[in-house]
Amino acid sequence: MRAFETILQFYPPxxxxxxxxxxxxxxxxxxxxxxxxxxxxxxxWGSDGENNIHQQLxxxxxxxxxxxxxxxxxxxxxxxxxxxxxxxxxxxLEGYGFLMLQGYGCLPLFQDSYTLHYxxxxxxxxxxxxxxxxxxxxxxxxLLANLVQEHAPVQELVRREELVHQSGSMxxxxxxxxxxxxxxxxxxxMPATNGNTALLVESKINDLLRYFHLQALSSPIDLLSTAGxxxxxASHLHLPAQRLIQLLKKKYFTTNSSLQRCWxxxxxxxxxxxxxxxxxxYALYLLVAENRSIAEVIEFIQYQNPSDFSRQFRKTHGFxxxxxxxxxxx
Numbered sequence: 001m002r003a004f005e006t007i008l009q010f011y012p013p014x015x016x017x018x019x020x021x022x023x024x025x026x027x028x029x030x031x032x033x034x035x036x037x038x039x040x041x042x043x044x045w046g047s048d049g050e051n052n053i054h055q056q057l058x059x060x061x062x063x064x065x066x067x068x069x070x071x072x073x074x075x076x077x078x079x080x081x082x083x084x085x086x087x088x089x090x091x092x093l094e095g096y097g098f099l100m101l102q103g104y105g106c107l108p109l110f111q112d113s114y115t116l117h118y119x120x121x122x123x124x125x126x127x128x129x130x131x132x133x134x135x136x137x138x139x140x141x142x143l144l145a146n147l148v149q150e151h152a153p154v155q156e157l158v159r160r161e162e163l164v165h166q167s168g169s170m171x172x173x174x175x176x177x178x179x180x181x182x183x184x185x186x187x188x189x190m191p192a193t194n195g196n197t198a199l200l201v202e203s204k205i206n207d208l209l210r211y212f213h214l215q216a217l218s219s220p221i222d223l224l225s226t227a228g229x230x231x232x233x234a235s236h237l238h239l240p241a242q243r244l245i246q247l248l249k250k251k252y253f254t255t256n257s258s259l260q261r262c263w264x265x266x267x268x269x270x271x272x273x274x275x276x277x278x279x280x281x282y283a284l285y286l287l288v289a290e291n292r293s294i295a296e297v298i299e300f301i302q303y304q305n306p307s308d309f310s311r312q313f314r315k316t317h318g319f320x321x322x323x324x325x326x327x328x329x330x
Contacts, residue, residue: 016045062141095133103167280316
């Protein structure tokens with residue numbers, strides 16, 4: 001069995017099922033490169049391979065490390081299967097997507113944040129607006145048990161994996177800090193496979209687990225940062241932009257202008273505009289991935305006026321909510 005089939009497998013949209021190409025090749029230059037990866041797989045579809053998924057995977061003794069790089073030209077709902085259940089640290093290095101995790105629901109995968117969650121062996125969906133996406137994942141296996149005694153949510157994840165539970169679960173969402181990015185980069189600076197590779201990778205995984213432990217147990221210091229703002233947004237997508245910004249100001253004891261200055265250190269788009277855009281992407285996800293009605297979506301993301309919702313939706317996507325399934329590639 002190929003290594004990728006032991007943990008996850010992406011599928012092209014159905015309309016490209018017979019023309020998509022799957023091959024084993026090196027990672028693109030823009031991707032985090034794992035020179036010791038046992039499998040490097042490229043899936044392409046559409047004209048000139050404008051849509052593609054490149055996966056790198058290294059499997060050790062009970063643990064897995066992987067890199068996923070995705071390029072999408074139009075809003076797309078991808079399907080993926082996990083042949084086995086596993087716990088994972090999933091680091092979103094680039095892009096803002098939405099994972100439909102079986103038995104759990106929507107898990108936002110937002111740049112500058114990462115999640116520790118349980119993935120049941122099942123079929124899942126990943127909704128991605130047009131753009132580039134980079135993910136780094138670690139399935140620590142039994143190494144995760146080192147955290148059980150001090151983290152009740154982690155204990156629940158380990159229990160789910162042992163019982164092969166059918167429902168997904170998230171234990172935590174944390175910020176990707178500069179220090180954490182440097183730790184992730186270290187996975188790319190190890191030599192190609194040799195007798196010490198497994199031990200080296202296992203050591204780096206333990207470093208990530210220790211860092212998660214420190215983040216989870218430390219008393220939160222509400223220092224304003226773009227990553228912190230993104231983290232807050234991922235947990236409050238249902239709130240109107242004005243209400244969300246009010247809560248952010250209260251959380252950081254700050255003003256609109258301070259929020260904007262912080263955000264524009266790393267972004268050209270105004271923060272309020274960004275919040276509205278992400279909420280409209282979330283609305284599109286709800287329509288096509290969860291098959292909710294327009295009325296349900298309007299109520300869920302708390303729009304008071306359906307006309308205002310439709311107007312903003314069309315402004316963001318270029319089509320009406322009722323036409324969503326015609327413009328998203330399945």
